[in-house]
Amino acid sequence: MSRTNAPAGPEDAGEPIAAFSRRSRAAQAMGRIDPVTRGVVPPLHVATTFIRDPDNAYSSGFSYARPDNATVREAEAVLAMLEEAGAGALLFGSGMAAATAVFGALEPGDHVVAPNVMYWALKRWLREEGPRRGLAVDFTDAEDPGRLRAAVQPGRTKLVWIETPGNPLWTVTDIAGAAEIAHAAGARLAVDSTAASPVHTRPLALGADIVMHSGTKILNGHSDVVAGVLAAREADAFWARVGAIRASGGAILGPFEAYLLMRSLRTLHLRAERQAAGALALATRLGAHPHVARVLYPGLPDDPGHAVAARQMEGGFGYMLSIRVRGGEGAAIATAVRVALWKRATSLGGVESLIEHRASVEGPGTPCPPDLLRLSTGIEDPDDLFADLDAALRAAHG
Numbered sequence: 039m040s041r042t043n044a045p046a047g048p049e050d051a052g053e054p055i056a057a058f059s060r061r062s063r064a065a066q067a068m069g070r071i072d073p074v075t076r077g078v079v080p081p082l083h084v085a086t087t088f089i090r091d092p093d094n095a096y097s098s099g100f101s102y103a104r105p106d107n108a109t110v111r112e113a114e115a116v117l118a119m120l121e122e123a124g125a126g127a128l129l130f131g132s133g134m135a136a137a138t139a140v141f142g143a144l145e146p147g148d149h150v151v152a153p154n155v156m157y158w159a160l161k162r163w164l165r166e167e168g169p170r171r172g173l174a175v176d177f178t179d180a181e182d183p184g185r186l187r188a189a190v191q192p193g194r195t196k197l198v199w200i201e202t203p204g205n206p207l208w209t210v211t212d213i214a215g216a217a218e219i220a221h222a223a224g225a226r227l228a229v230d231s232t233a234a235s236p237v238h239t240r241p242l243a244l245g246a247d248i249v250m251h252s253g254t255k256i257l258n259g260h261s262d263v264v265a266g267v268l269a270a271r272e273a274d275a276f277w278a279r280v281g282a283i284r285a286s287g288g289a290i291l292g293p294f295e296a297y298l299l300m301r302s303l304r305t306l307h308l309r310a311e312r313q314a315a316g317a318l319a320l321a322t323r324l325g326a327h328p329h330v331a332r333v334l335y336p337g338l339p340d341d342p343g344h345a346v347a348a349r350q351m352e353g354g355f356g357y358m359l360s361i362r363v364r365g366g367e368g369a370a371i372a373t374a375v376r377v378a379l380w381k382r383a384t385s386l387g388g389v390e391s392l393i394e395h396r397a398s399v400e401g402p403g404t405p406c407p408p409d410l411l412r413l414s415t416g417i418e419d420p421d422d423l424f425a426d427l428d429a430a431l432r433a434a435h436g
C-alpha cells in the first residue's frame with residue numbers, strides 16, 4: 039500500500055460539512071477523510087488495548103475497549119448529529135441495553151410513568167425488574183394528555199417514558215405536551231423513537247431530554263446488527279451516570295456492528311422515506327380491503343393520532359402499520375401463513391417487509407388484539423406487497 043505523507047487538508051479538521059443538512063451529513067458519515075490513507079470511508083478500529091506514552095499518559099484518549107472505541111465514536115457522532123443531541127449519543131449492544139441503562143440511572147424509590155402501549159419486552163422488564171431495583175412504575179395511556187398528567191406525581195416522578203408511534207398499535211403521543219407535563223413535575227422525558235426514526239421525528243427538538251432507538255431496526259435497516267442508541271439534549275449528571283453504567287457494565291456496541299451501522303446510516307434517509315411512502319400506500323389500500331376491519335397507521339387522516347403526528351412528524355409517518363383482520367385470530371394467522379413476498383418474522387425496519395401475528399408473541403396482558411397483524415414495510419415494490427397480502431387475505435377467507 040502506498041502511503042501519502044501529504045499534510046492533512048482543511049477537510050480533516052473537525053466536521054468539514056457541518057453547514058449542510060442532516061441528510062447530506064449522514065450520506066457522508068460527517069464527511070470525515072481518513073488522515074492516513076485519504077480514504078472516504080473510515081477504518082474499522084478493533085484494538086482492545088492501547089500503548090501508553092513514555093510519560094505514562096494515554097495521549098490518544100484510548101486505553102481499553104470496554105468503555106470506549108473509535109469506530110463506535112464515529113457512529114455516535116452521526117447519530118448525535120441526526121438527533122441534534124447537545125450531549126452526544128451512546129451506542130449499546132441492543133435497544134434493551136440502552137433503555138435499561140436509563141432506568142438503571144434512577145435511584146431506588148424513584149417513580150416512573152410508562153405507556154400502556156410500548157415495546158412488550160421493555161414493559162415486561164419494567165414490571166418484573168423495575169420493582170426489584172426499587173422503582174415504582176405506573177402505566178398509563180400516555181397518548182391521552184389528561185391521563186398522562188394524572189399519572190405523574192410532582193416531586194416523586196423522576197422519569198416519564200413514552201414511545202411514539204407505540205408498538206404495535208402505533209398510538210401517537212404528543213412529545214412537546216409530554217415534555218411540558220414531565221418537566222412541570224420535576225421529571226425527565228425519554229422517548230423511544232424507534233418506529234419514527236430521526237428522519238421523521240426529532241424528539242429532543244420537541245423538548246424531550248433523552249431519545250432512544252433500537253438500532254436493530256431502521257437505523258441499521260438490514261436485519262444483520264443488534265444495537266441500541268441513546269442521545270441526550272444536555273450533558274447533565276444523569277447523562278453522565280448513564281455513560282458510567284455503560285462503561286462499567288461493558289454494554290458498549292462492538293466495533294464491527296458500529297461499522298455496519300455507520301454504513302447503514304449513510305442511506306437512512308433514502309430507506310426511511312421509501313419505507314414510509316410504501317407504508318402509507320399500503321395503509322390506504324388496505325383500508326378499503328373487504329377482509330380488513332381496521333388499519334392502524336398515523337398517516338391515515340382518520341387515525342386517532344393523525345393530528346398530533348402531522349404536527350410532530352416530518353416527511354412521513356414511519357414504516358410500521360398494523361391491520362385487524364376480519365374473522366378474528368384464526369383468519370389473521372391464516373393470512374400470515376399464506377404470504378410469499380412478506381417474510382413471517384419478528385422485528386422491524388429492515389429492507390425486507392415483515393409480517394407478524396403480534397398477540398402470539400406478547401402473550402397474556404397484551405393490549406394487542408388477537409386479530410392484529412403487524413406489518414413492517416421494506417423497500418420492495420408497494421404494488422407487489424399489496425398484491426401478496428391481498429392474495430393471502432383472500433385465500434385465508436377462502
Ligand code: PLP
Nearest residue numbers: 132133134157205232252254265
Ligand atoms: N423499542 C422498540 C419499539 C422495539 O421494537 C424494540 C425491539 O423490537 C426495542 C425497543 C428493543 O430493541 P432490541 O431488540 O434492539 O433490544
